Amino acid sequence: MRNKNKKLWSLLLAAGLAAGLSACGGGSGGVEVGPSAQPMGTLRAALTDAPSCGYETVHVTVQKLRVHGSATAGENDSGWSELVLNPARRVDLLSLSNGVLEELGQMPLPAGRYNQLRLVLAENGGAGLPANAVTPTGGASVALDTPSGQQSGIKLNAQIDVEAGKVADVVLDFDACKSVVRRGNSGRYNLKPVITVLPRLSDAGARVIGYVDASLANSGTRVSVQQGGVPIKATWPDANGRFVLYPLPAGSYELVLAAGGRATAVMTGVPVVATTPTEVNSTALPITLPSSSERDVTGTLNPATATLRALQTLGTTTVEVAWAPVLADSGAYALRLPIAAPLKLAYVANPVALNFQPEATAAGKYRLEAASNGVLKTADIDVNAAVPPIDFSF
Incomplete structure (x- = not known):
């Protein structure tokens, strides 16, 4: 009799436990032991530069890139994902012109929209070259003061959609000209980062290519594409007079060329598409700028x-x-x-004259x-x- 009661209590306990687990487990009848796996995508990032103003080199050392879904998240809030560069990478921004990119790497992320990036730079200090430094034209290398980059990172607002099973490509356009600030006659410089986050949608198109006259083939010539008076991407021509503006979202742009002692030239209605590059002229038909006081x-x-x-x-x-x-x-x-x-001048495909x-x-x-x-x-x-x-x- 005692054994029968023990068996009955065992059956009742098992039934009650099963019922309780079924109530917690949801409609499938199983037991949830943790959250279901989230769909994953990939974020890939690269670095590029716009023209500089009177510098031979501008070096920065990148430690990591942090991303968060909230544009207002603080540096110590939860929810950050990080792409860590090990070892940290010292890059001369002025070498990243005419469409040249410095690949920072990629990381898996849960699918969704990310509204904040933070670029974290290494601190100056210790033996050897400064992590972040500028060389003025004709001068010696000087360490850059970068307080914002050393602590919480350089905050960048962006809207990046990471789709499941796909790669979201972004390029951080680090404008060295606007980012390096001279501190009067002290011989010191601050780094006040001006960075634009651009999508990299295609390796085939998404760019404007052209040529300037040999007299303008130097770093003193600024070439930019703009919309409504806002520069979207800028560069300077190489030694052969060729310039490449990349990456660019599809759309219509004004191509603006400016140089010291020259009149400004503007080409309107320059189209950009993802599939093929836009070539505004050829080496046989370079753009020249007349002299100006x-x-x-x-x-x-x-x-x-x-x-x-x-x-x-x-x-x-x-x-x-x-x-x-x-x-x-x-x-x-x-x-x-x-x-x-x-x-x-209005843009014309395959021009025979400018x-x-x-x-x-x-x-x-x-x-x-x-x-x-x-x-x-x-x-x-x-x-x-x-x-x-x-x-x-x-």
Whole structure:
């Protein structure tokens, strides 16, 4: 009798346990021992550069790239994924022109949208070469102060969709010209990173290719593609006069060419597609820029962290002609702008001639645009005559 009661209690206990597990397990009738596997994709990242301003080299040392789904996530919040470079990689940004990319690597990620990237740079210190340094033209290498990159990383807002079973390609366009800030006459430089996150959609197209005259085949010539006065990608021509702007999202662009002592040239309606490159001209038909006298424009920005650029309007098209370096200690800036009329030409596939036409009404006329923390201030100027110093305060 005692054995029968023990057997009965065993059966009742087993039945109750099974019922409880069934209630916890869901509709399948099984027991969930953990979350189901998430669909996975891959993020691949590379580094490239826009033109520099008076530097022979600009080195940065990349330790890792961090990504998060939230644009507002803090550095210590959970949910970060990391691509760690081991060893950390020291890169001369100025070697990454004309479509050259420095591959940083790739990492698996759960499928979804990622809205924040952080590029973490190594700290300067110890023996040997500084991790981050700049060499001014004709000068010696100087360590770059990079406080933001040493601690939490350089924060980059982006919208990157990682699809299951696919590779999401991004390129970090590190603008060395805008990122290196001179600290007055101290001989020191700050690194104030200006980085744009660009999608890399195709290795076949997504680029603009062209040629400039041999007299412009140097790092003093700036070539950019813009939309609505905003540069999307910039470079300088190589020793053969060839320039490549890559990667570029599909769309229509203004091609802008500027150089010291030359008039600015603008080619409108330049198409970019993913399947084939857009060649605006050939080596037999290079773009040249006529000589132009120039005028200096100076002033100060308060705070010194503000930025300043010069825009010019040709008919219905507005482009950025120049961007002003700002001294970190005083906020002083200086621009040198051409007086001659800018040139304009509509894009034509396979051209047999390049008949840029001067926009006489735009000669010497610019709009200065200062920006600080999302606030814009402007001033219209005419460099056909001397321009008094123009200050902006926020």
